[in-house]
Amino acid sequence: MGWSASCINPFPASSHLLVAINMSKHLKSSQIPLRKQKRAWLGNEKARCVLAYYGLQKPPYELDALEPYMSRKTLEMHWGKHHRGYLEGLNKQLAKSDVLYGYTMEELVKVTYNSGNPFPEFNNAAQVWNHDFFWESMQPGGGNEPILGLLQQIEMDFGSFTNFKEKFIEAALSLLGSGWVWLVLKRNEKRLEVVKTSNAISPLLWDDIPIISLDMWEHAYYLDYKNEKGKYVDVFMNHLVSWNMAMLRMARAQSFVNLAEPKIPVA
Amino acid sequence: HKGNIICITEKSTVTFTRKEDSKMALRTLATRKKLKEGLGLGFQSIRGLQTFSLPDLPYDYGALEPAISGEIMQLHHQKHHQTYITNYNKALEQLEASMAKGDAPTVVKLQSAITFNGGGHVNHSVFWKNLAPVREGGGEPPKGSLGFAIDTNFGSLEALIQKMNAEGAAVQGSGWVWLGVDKELKKLVIETTANQDPLVTKGSLVPLLGIDVWEHAYYLQYKNVRPDYLKNIWKVMNWKYASEVYEKECP
Numbered sequence: 001m002g003w004s005a006s007c008i009n010p011f012p013a014s015s016h017l018l019v020a021i022n023m024s025k026h027l028k029s030s031q032i033p034l035r036k037q038k039r040a041w042l043g044n045e046k047a048r049c050v051l052a053y054y055g056l057q058k059p060p061y062e063l064d065a066l067e068p069y070m071s072r073k074t075l076e077m078h079w080g081k082h083h084r085g086y087l088e089g090l091n092k093q094l095a096k097s098d099v100l101y102g103y104t105m106e107e108l109v110k111v112t113y114n115s116g117n118p119f120p121e122f123n124n125a126a127q128v129w130n131h132d133f134f135w136e137s138m139q140p141g142g143g144n145e146p147i148l149g150l151l152q153q154i155e156m157d158f159g160s161f162t163n164f165k166e167k168f169i170e171a172a173l174s175l176l177g178s179g180w181v182w183l184v185l186k187r188n189e190k191r192l193e194v195v196k197t198s199n200a201i202s203p204l205l206w207d208d209i210p211i212i213s214l215d216m217w218e219h220a221y222y223l224d225y226k227n228e229k230g231k232y233v234d235v236f237m238n239h240l241v242s243w244n245m246a247m248l249r250m251a252r253a254q255s256f257v258n259l260a261e262p263k264i265p266v267a
Numbered sequence: 268h269k270g271n272i273i274c275i276t277e278k279s280t281v282t283f284t285r286k287e288d289s290k291m292a293l294r295t296l297a298t299r300k301k302l303k304e305g306l307g308l309g310f311q312s313i314r315g316l317q318t319f320s321l322p323d324l325p326y327d328y329g330a331l332e333p334a335i336s337g338e339i340m341q342l343h344h345q346k347h348h349q350t351y352i353t354n355y356n357k358a359l360e361q362l363e364a365s366m367a368k369g370d371a372p373t374v375v376k377l378q379s380a381i382t383f384n385g386g387g388h389v390n391h392s393v394f395w396k397n398l399a400p401v402r403e404g405g406g407e408p409p410k411g412s413l414g415f416a417i418d419t420n421f422g423s424l425e426a427l428i429q430k431m432n433a434e435g436a437a438v439q440g441s442g443w444v445w446l447g448v449d450k451e452l453k454k455l456v457i458e459t460t461a462n463q464d465p466l467v468t469k470g471s472l473v474p475l476l477g478i479d480v481w482e483h484a485y486y487l488q489y490k491n492v493r494p495d496y497l498k499n500i501w502k503v504m505n506w507k508y509a510s511e512v513y514e515k516e517c518p
Contacts, residue, residue: 218482
């Protein structure tokens with residue numbers, strides 16, 4: 001997640017400014033007011049500085065790469081309007097003060113959540129993070145099953161991959177209102193679980209490690225599937241979910257959670 | 268519209284001039300019959316379980332164009348509202364069964380399904396009455412006591428609309444924005460509720476007007492631009508209904 005600051009000066013040659021300043025020193029003696037001289041030199045416009053705090057990340061595939069399961073129109077709207085809207089909203093809020101500067105997006109989400117009493121920036125920051133995570137949780141030619149360690153962990157924690165799939169789908173369909181469904185690695189319990197959250201909430205907030213997510217806000221599927229949530233969830237599980245990304249995330253998670261540690265009961 | 272419809276029942280022959288009335292009457296007859304049978308057969312409960320069915324819209328699906336498209340109205344009514352009703356009936360049956368058994372944990376667990384689906388039914392039933400085609404008075408500003416109350420409470424109708432639109436646009440996720448009247452204080456209030464929570468959950472309030480800001484209510488037409496939907500829905504707002512309800516609460 002980049003943090004970039006760029007000052008866009010509408011007058012590209014900054015040498016103009018320097019020259020103006022120099023000129024003014026000369027002209028002071030001729031008693032032409034500095035301000036007037038500046039205005040004559042730079043025109044009637046004030047110099048505007050535009051700062052961008054966070055950049056919008058593109059999904060790791062073309063917008064039509066997920067057809068026919070998720071249409072280009074949906075990607076254009078979902079990424080181009082909703083996700084971008086959250087990001088631009090966040091940048092606008094951050095322009096007001098520098099209290100929240102210098103965080104990565106993940107840190108910003110946790111900080112603005114403020115342990116349950118969220119700041120106004122929380123909704124935007126959390127949704128930006130959630131959508132970045134969501135795009136990366138999908139790929140063209142996705143679906144099927146994971147392999148190697150992730151499959152083993154799923155079979156250990158859910159009994160079988162089919163059982164996990166059923167649980168995930170059930171969570172998605174029983175979610176009331178807008179929200180997300182996650183496959184998450186619980187840090188303390190050291191196991192994988194399916195979790196559903198409302199609105200912008202994510203498992204980051206209780207320090208767990210998300211592995212896969214599914215957006216169940218209506219805007220994620222309405223253009224393609226209208227009210228048929230079941231179809232959307234099936235298509236996601238069978239054709240879109242990126243187990244490659246899940247395995248990467250699982251591998252990274254194991255630097256933080258020691259899954260090989262034997263569960264010795266405490267006396 | 269399509270001529271008279273004649274219904275012949277056990278007791279009498281009744282003529283309906285509107286298809287909607289005949290449909291609704293038949294449906295009421297059907298549920299009443301079920302109730303009688305239920306009571307007669309097994310005395311399974313002290314009172315029969317009242318189930319719910321989809322109320323008809325008092326106008327065609329396309330009658331609210333261009334403010335709300337016919338496609339949205341049809342999906343909203345036939346799919347979304349119907350699903351809430353189906354799931355509400357299911358939850359009520361499960362509730363009745365678990366209450367009869369004294370199964371407290373199940374009773375408590377069903378509450379969220381009842382609030383969500385029952386709320387969805389209650390809210391949408393009000394919503395259909397809140398809207399009217401332009402040629403039937405949709406969009407006509409309120410007169411009488413409600414108009415006066417709006418001017419007193421908010422300054423002007425425009426101010427009320429602006430405030431409701433701002434609150435509606437600010438709802439995060441899914442929910443509703445309401446113009447309600449406080450039964451005790453007899454004051455007009457603007458409130459928002461999350462998901463399908465009905466207005467009664469916010470106090471002793473009676474809904475006069477509600478605007479559905481779930482994405483399914485506007486997405487196909489307005490995409491992500493919820494403010495445009497909020498601006499346009501006032502063109503088909505049924506102030507007559509709101510005035511009736513207000514005059515009943517504040518005579």
